[in-house]
Amino acid sequence: MINMNLKELRKAHRYTQEEVAEKISVSRQAVAKWENGETVPDINNCIALAELYGVTLDDLVNHSKQKNGIGIQPEGKHVFGTVKVGERGQIVIPKKAREIFNICPQDSLLVLGDEAQGIALVKQDKFMHFVEAAYKAKECKE
16 A cells, blocks of 8 residues: 555655655665565655655555545645535534544534635634734734
């Protein structure tokens, strides 16, 4: 699995094997063997590769495009799948999204929209802290 992830990430970043090797201080042959599944990188090289590609170490090693249906996402970026909109406009936020963003029952979410970009959900308290910080920053400049 890691060999497919390494090859996919390298191609997505438009690196040659030589460029990857140079960036993490290994030989091109080592990179080729990792991508062909002949050997696997040690933990230090896995960490360097995850940092190079901006992905989590877990995704680098364990992600399966066949199982998940999508490639590895950049660290901190998520695709949670699709949800159906109910008859009254309600949606169910996927469990993993609720866990990652600590969304609990009775939390207030602010719904933001941009007709060109789409809809975003933001925890109301986090947004209010952002607005207050921006307001204070503006006051300090004046």
